[in-house]
Amino acid sequence: MTTPLLEAENLTVQYETANGMLTAVSDASFTINTSEYFGLVGESGCGKSTITKAALGGLDDNGRITAGKIRYKGEEIQDYTEKEFNEKLRWKEISWIPQGSMNSLDPLQRISEQAAMIARVHTDLSKDEAVERLREMFDIVGLPKERVTDYPHQFSGGMQQRAVIALALFLRPSLLIADEPTTALDVIMQDQVFKYLNEIKQDGEIGMLLITHDISLVFESCDRMSVMHAGQISETGTVETIYEEPHHPYTILLKEAFPDLRYPDRELGIIEGNPPQNMGEVDYCTFVDRCPWAVPECQEQAPSLEPVGGDEDHPVSCFRREEVLEEYRAENETVAQTGGDQ
């Protein structure tokens, strides 16, 4: 088997707070293969952004990786220093589009100057080479090449977001981490951005980790995905598997809660309650209080990611992973049809 591009193994990230250790990510494992688009879906506060920050050494001061490993192309990076991250990874290997990144452009510098500066810090490209590469990227993300010398304010919101993507891509990284890249944009702008992300995918040179709350964006643009709930990874698999055969209760319910424009009359599923704040060690399933299929065992022990139905590529962290979907379908025949058969 080839080495995965990015791999998280039993990763636990905790934040030190006034009330004790807050566990943002608990025992999370997933892999992203070379030139694969991978989606990480979950509600706000589920720890999905924390994972990306951990992978790039960008955790806040009070947060740290307390257990587990992150490997990039086989090399362990969880203990990298700031300097190592800068010299070896950031921008040229892994680039990051943070949340609300349209505002991350320096308003006083032309885009080309910003690119030149990034190139100077992270590579030995000359200024002209850097700008030339940025031009190519502008073309790919659908911005006019000659506008590389514009200031950020000369672009509209959607164009700024594409300029950020161009900047993220121009040093030809192998992995792009996009954290809610389009939440601040309107649907049409969002669609334009994903159109270009999809075109870049066709070249097969880059993998993407897409962090979002919007499961439909992941279904549309990713190959594989993980669903996360309150620090734990619930389920991982190809988007088709997750769509057709979700085995974790949270995935099943989340999918049903999502509006689908094709069926405006379908009743939306509801997930009761709120995700918990996990303090200290998480030795329970974080979904237990919201789960209609919970059994006492779920309170006592944290389920680990185990293959469902013997499928190694479809791990689910639920004690009842083999039976929940059938029970659910039996209860809601109609919903299962519209959801599963399309």
Add this chain to the structure above:
Amino acid sequence: MTENAGPVLETQNLEKYFDQSTSIIDTLLRRENEKVQAVDGVSIALDSNESQGVIGESGCGKTTLLKTLMGLYQPTNGKILFKGNDTAEFGRKDWKEFRRNVQIIFQDPFDSLDPKLTIRETLEEPLKIHNISNVDERIVDILEQVELNPPEKYLDRFPRQMSGGELQRVSIARALILEPEVILADEPVSMLDVSTQASILNLLSELVDELDVSMFYISHDLSTVSYVCDRINVMYLGRIVESAPTSELLEDPQHPYSQALIDAVPIPDPKYNRGYTTLEGDVQNPVGIGDGCRFRDRCPDRMDVCEQTPKFIDVESDDDRKVACHLYYDHPQHTETAHTDEEQQEPEVSAQ
């Protein structure tokens, strides 16, 4: 105020323009600045027990429309009619009546409630203002209706002690506690998580049915609007470009912009290939944009005639639908009224 059987809330050719900030030099030179045409001739009518959506991208003027409807802004032109009475002629008593009957729900649940007040105090306020008795009983009732059970648990909490979904329920409770006739909802679920969003949408549409309330629901997100609204108005740069019953609009959008908007909504199905939008560019700024179809610069079907403002007319096959697009009417027949006189934008609507 006189009662009348028509729409409960209606706008007729409503316009709201904003002044841009003027510099001293402009004033000295008597230069008139171009106005920001936030709402530019909107006519919609909300019948009782009906819920209508207004959808559009950010900057299309939907929030200004809402605030104008609420009486927070003075309309530049046109009328707002509440039960057939012009709000411009309202006296103090009429306003009080209006305030009791038209309530609002905001987008951001974390900023919709005064952080210094308990839930009880927040819900008490409208009742006190309108001198309504049996306050405690009503508060408990309404909390039960928005499914915050048991109500006693929530009464003395502060907003910071509650989750987004719970806060949004309180906002809904505050809007409904006066038993209003109209609710104006400004993207009430867009800041909530999906799991909570569904329950709020369900709650909202149930309550609107049960309590005989009409609702204007404003959003940028078609997929949620379709769950609560009977009818959808598509807004672009200050104007309504299409209005149709929800299912008809979704199945067969007429206006190129509605089409683009619907096509751009992601579908939660990996096997469904929807294709990406072909639209380029971005929404203009609504500053001094003159006549013509607002969408023409981005429109895939652009024609020469689009330099003229299209009229908002019935779709031929279906008199329940309206669209403002030159593709949909026979021009010679309408030339009499179709010339773009400033005063006469969209004449058909005001005649309605």
Add this chain to the structure above:
Amino acid sequence: MVKNNLSLMDNRFANNYVVRNVVGSLRLMLEDKATMVYFSYLVFVLFLGAFGPMLAPYPYDETLYVNGEILRSAPPSLAHPLGTNNIGQDIFSRLLYGARPTMITGLLGGSMIISIGMTVGVTAGYVGGRVDNTLMRITDVVYGVPLIPFAIVLVSLFGIGFVQSIVVIGLLLWRGNARVLRSQVLQIRERPFILASKAAGASRTRIVFKHVLPNIAPMAVLFFSLGIGFSILIQATLAFLGVTSPFIPSWGVMVRSAYNSGLMSQAWWWSLPPGLMIAFTVLATFMFGRSYENIAGQGNEEAFVQAG
């Protein structure tokens, strides 16, 4: 309408709402160590202001004799822990007496500053339009007035006196408060909870008293405490310049007397203690204001938010 506004002030509101907020902020203060230290020091000075004269071993204006001779400029001793001044008065007693006028200066000046500043700022910010323009232009004019020369002129107009010197301070120093509070109000009045209240038909008075004021309260506390500090400081300056009543023994007057006597450098026990008391008190008000604003401005939920 009037009845409605009055009902704002009814017992239930005052009892439960105001009391709750005051208790709440006290609790906040006591939870934070630094704030608690500053706050306790201020309480201590207030206590001196209230009970200092009773604790003083001698009347502040009594000239002390030893063996028929006036006890002039005696260095600290057991009988007189801070010695005596050039006319034989006990400095420790004067220091204790002096806490009262100093505290009165602070509280009166601080209250004037915050009440004028808040009235102007909130009115301008909330009413807006022409009212806002007029009030802010007046504020600008007040900004242009140099403080000390103006105080000297005004005091000579009103006559030299203790209260006059405070009033002068109050009449000038509200300007900063007004500006900042106005911009606070401008932000708050566009927030959805205010709009919702308007939509429910709340009157302007109700919105201002029930929603706007409580939400600018932490900032008002900061300004009140800064106002106390500034008033004490400037009143001491005025005292030093001789434009306040020399017969009321505030700490500023003590420093001036020490200076006037020409014994400033020899009789350190005379000039230093009131000087230090002024410095510490002013510092405590400033630091208290800052730390209170810090703790009241944000909840402890920040760490939780970051976890997302």
